[in-house]
Amino acid sequence: xxxxxxxxxxxxxxxxxxxxxxxxxxxxxxxxxxxxxxxxxxxxxxxxxxxxxxxxxxxxxxxxxxxxxxxxxxxxxxxxxxxxxxxxxxxxxxxxxxxxxxxxxxxxxxxxxxxxxxxxxxxxxxxxxxxxxxxxxxxxxxxxxxxxxxxxxxxxxxxxxxxxxxxxxxxxxxxxxxxxxxxxxxxxxxxxxxxxxxxxxxxxxxxxxxxxxxxxxxxxxxxxxxxxxxxxxxxxxxxxxxxxxxxxxxxxxxxxxxxxxxxxxxxxxxxxxxxxxxxxxxxxxxxxxxxxxxxxxxxxxxxxxxxxxxxxxxxxxxxxxxxxxxxxxxxxxxxxxxxxxxxxxxxxxxxxxxxxxxxxxxxxxxxxxxxxxxxxxxxxxxxxxxxxxxxxxxxxxxxxxxxxxxxxxxxxxxxxxxxxxxxxxxxxxxxxxxxxxxxxxxxxxxxxxxxxxxxxxxxxxxxxxxxxxxxxxxxxxxxxxxxxxxxxxxxxxxxxxxxxxxxxxxxxxxxxxxxxxxxxxxxxxxxxxxxxxxxxxxxxxxxxxxxxxxxxxxxxxxxxxxxxxxxxxxxxxxxxxxxxxxxxxxxxxxxxxxxxxxxxxxxxxxxxxxxxxxxxxxxxxxxxxxxxxxxxxxxxxxxxxxxxxx
Amino acid sequence: xxxxxxxxxxxxxxxxxxxxxxxxxxxxxxxxxxxxxxxxxxxxxxxxxxxxxxxxxxxxxxxxxxxxxxxxxxxxxxxxxxxxxxxxxxxxxxxxxxxxxxxxxxxxxxxxxxxxxxxxxxxxxxxxxxxxxxxxxxxxxxxxxxxxxxxxxxxxxxxxxxxxxxxxxxxxxxxxxxxxxxxxxxxxxxxxxxxxxxxxxxxxxxxxxxxxxxxxxxxxxxxxxxxxxxxxxxxxxxxxxxxxxxxxxxxxxxxxxxxxxxxxxxxxxxxxxxxxxxxxxxxxxxxxxxxxxxxxxxxxxxxxxxxxxxxxxxxxxxxxxxxxxxxxxxxxxxxxxxx
Numbered sequence: 001x002x003x004x005x006x007x008x009x010x011x012x013x014x015x016x017x018x019x020x021x022x023x024x025x026x027x028x029x030x031x032x033x034x035x036x037x038x039x040x041x042x043x044x045x046x047x048x049x050x051x052x053x054x055x056x057x058x059x060x061x062x063x064x065x066x067x068x069x070x071x072x073x074x075x076x077x078x079x080x081x082x083x084x085x086x087x088x089x090x091x092x093x094x095x096x097x098x099x100x101x102x103x104x105x106x107x108x109x110x111x112x113x114x115x116x117x118x119x120x121x122x123x124x125x126x127x128x129x130x131x132x133x134x135x136x137x138x139x140x141x142x143x144x145x146x147x148x149x150x151x152x153x154x155x156x157x158x159x160x161x162x163x164x165x166x167x168x169x170x171x172x173x174x175x176x177x178x179x180x181x182x183x184x185x186x187x188x189x190x191x192x193x194x195x196x197x198x199x200x201x202x203x204x205x206x207x208x209x210x211x212x213x214x215x216x217x218x219x220x221x222x223x224x225x226x227x228x229x230x231x232x233x234x235x236x237x238x239x240x241x242x243x244x245x246x247x248x249x250x251x252x253x254x255x256x257x258x259x260x261x262x263x264x265x266x267x268x269x270x271x272x273x274x275x276x277x278x279x280x281x282x283x284x285x286x287x288x289x290x291x292x293x294x295x296x297x298x299x300x301x302x303x304x305x306x307x308x309x310x311x312x313x314x315x316x317x318x319x320x321x322x323x324x325x326x327x328x329x330x331x332x333x334x335x336x337x338x339x340x341x342x343x344x345x346x347x348x349x350x351x352x353x354x355x356x357x358x359x360x361x362x363x364x365x366x367x368x369x370x371x372x373x374x375x376x377x378x379x380x381x382x383x384x385x386x387x388x389x390x391x392x393x394x395x396x397x398x399x400x401x402x403x404x405x406x407x408x409x410x411x412x413x414x415x416x417x418x419x420x421x422x423x424x425x426x427x428x429x430x431x432x433x434x435x436x437x438x439x440x441x442x443x444x445x446x447x448x449x450x451x452x453x454x455x456x457x458x459x460x461x462x463x464x465x466x467x468x469x470x471x472x473x474x475x476x477x478x479x480x481x482x483x484x485x486x487x488x489x490x491x492x493x494x495x496x497x498x499x500x501x502x503x504x505x506x507x508x509x510x511x512x513x514x515x516x517x518x519x520x521x522x523x524x525x526x527x528x529x530x531x532x533x534x535x536x537x538x539x540x541x542x543x544x545x546x547x548x549x550x551x552x553x554x555x556x557x558x559x560x561x562x563x564x565x566x567x568x569x570x571x572x573x574x575x576x577x578x579x580x581x582x583x584x585x586x587x588x589x590x591x592x593x594x595x596x597x598x599x600x601x602x603x604x605x606x607x608x609x610x611x612x613x614x615x616x617x618x619x620x621x622x623x624x625x626x627x628x629x630x631x632x633x634x635x636x637x638x639x640x641x642x643x644x645x646x
Numbered sequence: 647x648x649x650x651x652x653x654x655x656x657x658x659x660x661x662x663x664x665x666x667x668x669x670x671x672x673x674x675x676x677x678x679x680x681x682x683x684x685x686x687x688x689x690x691x692x693x694x695x696x697x698x699x700x701x702x703x704x705x706x707x708x709x710x711x712x713x714x715x716x717x718x719x720x721x722x723x724x725x726x727x728x729x730x731x732x733x734x735x736x737x738x739x740x741x742x743x744x745x746x747x748x749x750x751x752x753x754x755x756x757x758x759x760x761x762x763x764x765x766x767x768x769x770x771x772x773x774x775x776x777x778x779x780x781x782x783x784x785x786x787x788x789x790x791x792x793x794x795x796x797x798x799x800x801x802x803x804x805x806x807x808x809x810x811x812x813x814x815x816x817x818x819x820x821x822x823x824x825x826x827x828x829x830x831x832x833x834x835x836x837x838x839x840x841x842x843x844x845x846x847x848x849x850x851x852x853x854x855x856x857x858x859x860x861x862x863x864x865x866x867x868x869x870x871x872x873x874x875x876x877x878x879x880x881x882x883x884x885x886x887x888x889x890x891x892x893x894x895x896x897x898x899x900x901x902x903x904x905x906x907x908x909x910x911x912x913x914x915x916x917x918x919x920x921x922x923x924x925x926x927x928x929x930x931x932x933x934x935x936x937x938x939x940x941x942x943x944x945x946x947x948x949x950x951x952x953x954x955x956x957x958x959x960x961x962x963x964x965x966x967x968x969x970x971x972x973x974x975x976x977x978x979x980x981x982x983x984x985x
Contacts, residue, residue, distance in 0.1 A: 514853070607833075609744060
C-alpha cells in the first residue's frame with residue numbers, strides 16, 4: 001500500500017517537471033512589487049482607512065486607543081522600577097545593585113540558594129556585556145507580558161480543561177496561532193495599535209497565550225480522578241473542588257505553563273523590536289542594518305543569558321514544588337533564616353543602589369562588551385576573508401543547480417499546473433480531506449494575487465526543510481543512541497533555540513551574500529535544533545527489548561537503526577518534519593530582509609511604505625495559508641486506528 | 647499551601663519595606679544628579695546676564711533616527727546642540743523612514759524628521775493636521791543607479807540608462823537568472839527601480855539586498871575585484887569619496903512623489919526637507935526655533951558621517967563638528983536666546 005503511494009507521487013512529479021519545463025514562463029502570475037492585485041488594492045485601501053480613522057472612529061477612540069494606553073502604562077510601571085528613569089532622573093526606582101539583589105531574593109524564595117546565585121551571576125554577565133539597562137527593559141517587558149498572558153490564559157486553560165466543548169471551540173484557534181509566523185501579525189498590530197510597547201506586548205501575548213492554554217488544559221484534564229471524586233462525594237461544591245483539589249494538584253504543571261510562557265515571550269523580544277519594543281531587540285536589529293556582527297552578538301548573548309536564567313529559575317521553581325519538599329525541620333529552619341538574612345541584605349542593596357552612584361548605574365569599568373564585540377567581529381571577518389570564497393561559490397553553485405531549477409518548476413511554470421500538481425500530491429500523501437483543503441487554500445492564495453511570490457517562498461522553504469530533515473534525522477539518531485553525543489550537542493541546541501535568528505543573520509549574510517541561499521541557511525540553523533531534539537527523543541523512547549532482540553538476532557548497527565529504531569519512532573520523525581517545516585517557514589520569511597524576496601520581502605516593505613501596505617498585509621495572509629497547507633500535508637494521513645505500534 | 651503562604655508573606659513584607667525605603671528619598675542619586683547640575687547653571691547665569699536673557703524652558707522632544715549615516719550625522723548634531731545650548735531633553739528613536747515615522751509623529755512619540763527625501767509623501771498626515779514642513783535643511787539629495795568607475799572607463803556608453811540592455815549580460819548572477827542583476831535600495835528608501843525597468847523595457851531583475859551596508863559591500867567588491875555591479879546609491883554619502891562610482895543617467899526628472907513616477911525619467915535632485923509635528927512648531931519652545939533655523943551643506947554632513955564611519959561614535963563626531971563650527975551653530979541659535 002505504501003509503495004503504491006510513492007509510485008503515484010513520483011509519476012505526478014515526473015509529469016509536472018516535464019510539463020513545467022516545456023511551458024516555462026507561461027502564465028506565471030508574476031507581479032512586480034509596486035503593482036497591486038485587486039485583492040491587495042482592497043487591503044491597501046483598508047490600511048489607509050484604518051490610519052485615517054485612528055483619531056476619529058468610535059472603535060478606535062473607545063476600544064483600541066484605551067487598550068493601547070492601558071497596556072503601555074502597565075508595562076511602563078515595571079520599567080519604571082528597574083529599567084527606565086522617570087523624566088529628569090538618572091536612574092529608575094531601583095539601581096542595578098538593588099535590582100540584582102532583588103532578583104536573587106525572588107529566585108531564592110521560589111527555589112534554592114544555588115539557583116539564586118546562578119541567576120544573579122547571569123544577570124551580572126549581562127551587565128558586564130554593557131547591556132544592563134536594555135536587559136532590564138526586556139525583563140520588565142517580559143514580566144509584564146507574561147503577567148497579562150497568564151491573567152487571560154490560565155482561566156481559559158482551566159475552563160478548557162474542565163469543559164471539553166470549550167476545548168473544541170478553542171482548538172482551531174490554538175492550532176492557527178502555532179502555525180502563524182510571528183512576522184505576519186506584526187504589521188496588522190502596528191496598524192491598529194501603532195508601533196511601540198503596546199503592539200509589542202500584544203504580539204507577545206498572541207504568541208504566548210495559546211501555549212499556556214494548551215499546557216494548563218492538559219494539566220487539568222490529566223489529573224487523577226480519585227481525589228476529585230472523593231471530594232465530590234464528600235459534598236464539596238464545584239468551586240470548592242476546583243480551588244481545593246484540582247488547582248493544587250495541577251500546581252506544578254501550571255508552573256510549567258508559566259515557564260513555557262516566559263520563554264515564549266522572551267523569544268519574541270527581538271522580533272518585537274521591529275514594532276518598537278524597547279530592550280535587547282533594538283541593538284540586534286540595528287546591527288543588522290549596519291552589518292556589525294559584534295554588536296549583534298553582544299546583544300544576542302545577553303538575550304541567551306536572560307533566557308537561560310529565566311528557564312532555569314522557573315524550572316527550579318517547578319522542581320521544588322514537585323519534589324514535595326517535605327524537608328526535615330532543621331532544614332526548614334535553616335532555610336527560613338537564610339531567607340531572612342538574604343532579605344535584609346537585599347534591602348541594604350536597594351538602599352545603596354539609590355544613594356551611591358556606583359551601585360546605581362552599572363559601572364563602566366566592569367563593561368567588557370566592547371571586547372566581546374571586537375572579538376566577534378574579528379572572527380566573522382576572518383571567516384569571511386578565508387572561507388568566503390568557498391561559501392560564496394558553494395552558494396552560487398547550489399543556486400544554479402538546485403534552487404533555480406526547483407524554483408523554475410514551482411514558480412516559472414503555469415499557475416494552474418502547479419496548483420493541480422500540489423493538490424494531487426496532497427491527495428496521494430495525506431488523503432482526501434487534506435487534498436480538498438489544500439485545493440481550497442491554494443485557490444485562496446491565487447485570489448490574493450501573490451501566487452508567484454508564494455511559490456518563490458515555497459521553493460526556499462522546501463529546500464531548507466529537506467536539509468533540516470536530513471540533519472535532524474542523522475544527528476537526532478546519533479544523539480538518541482549515544483548519551484555522550486547528546487550531552488555534547490545540548491548546549492548548542494539550547495543556544496540555537498534561544499538565540500534570536502537576527503543575531504546569526506548578520507554572519508550568515510557576510511558569508512553567503514544577500515541571496516536566497518542565505519535565507520535557506522538561516523532556516524536550517526533555526527529549525528535543526530528543534531528537529532534534532534524531537535527525533536532524539538523519539539529514538540530514546542524505542543523499547544530496549546526491541547533493540548536487544550534485533551542485536552541478538554545478529555543485526556548490524558545500520559540494520560538496527562533502519563529496521564527497528566527509525567520505524568518505531570516514525571511518529572516522532574513525522575512530528576519533527578512537521579515542526580521543521582513550520583520553523584523554516586517562519587525564518588525564510590525573515591530572509592526577506594536580505595535579498596530572499598518572496599512573501600517575506602513584501603511583508604517588510606509593506607510596513608515601510610504606505611502605498612505597499614496592502615501587499616504587505618496580503619503577503620501575511622498568503623504566508624498563513626502556505627503554513628497551513630504545509631502543516632496539513634506534513635501531518636500525513638489521519639490515523640484511522642488509535643492503537644500503538646507494538 | 648501553608649508553605650506558599652509563608653513565602654508570599656515574606657515577599658509582601660520585603661516589598662513593603664522596599665517601597666517604604668523608596669518613598670523616603672532624601673539625597674538619592676537622582677537628586678544628587680539634578681542638584682549638581684543646578685549650581686553649574688546658576689554660576690553660568692551671572693556671566694550671561696549682561697547678554698540676552700536666559701533661554702525659555704525647552705521641554706522634552708523626540709527626534710526620529712533613520713538608517714543611513716548621513717541622517718545620523720544631521721540628527722545627532724541637531725540633538726546635541728539642543729541638549730547643550732538649550733537644555734532640551736531630547737530622545738532619539740530609531741524608526742523606519744516614511745509611513746512608520748509619520749504615524750509616530752501623529753501619535754506624539756516623535757517630533758522631528760531632520761531629513762526627508764519623500765517629495766510630498768507626507769501629505770496625508772499634513773492634511774490631518776499632524777505634521778508640518780519646516781523648510782529645507784540645506785542638503786540636496788540625488789538618488790541614482792551607479793556602477794563602479796572602472797565600468798564607465800571601459801564602457802563609456804553605459805551611462806545612458808535607456809541603453810542598458812546592451813550591457814545586461816555583464817550583470818547576470820545566479821540570483822537574477824538570465825537577466826542582469828539590479829541591486830535595489832533598502833525597503834524604506836525611495837525606490838523606482840521596477841518602474842525604470844518596466845518603462846524602459848530593461849532586461850534586468852530587481853534584487854533586494856535589504857540594507858545600505860549590503861550595497862556598500864557590493865560596490866566595494868565590484869571596485870576591488872573589477873566585478874560588474876549595478877546598484878542603487880545616493881548623494882550625499884561619504885562612501886562616494888572612498889570608492890569612485892559613476893552614475894547611470896535617465897531622461898531628465900519630472901516628478902517629486904515617487905508613487906507618481908512613470909519610470910521614464912530619472913530620480914530628482916531632491917532638496918531635503920525638515921518635517922516636524924504641529925505640536926512642536928506651535929509650542930514656542932526654543933527647540934522649534936532651532937529646527938526652523940537648522941541648515942548645513944552636503945560637505946558638512948559628509949564630514950561628520952565620515953568620522954562616524956571611521957569609528958567615532960555619533961556623539962563624538964557631532965561634538966567635533968559643533969566645536970569646529972561655532973559660527974554656524976550661533977546662526978542656528980538666533981532667536982532662541984541662547985548662544
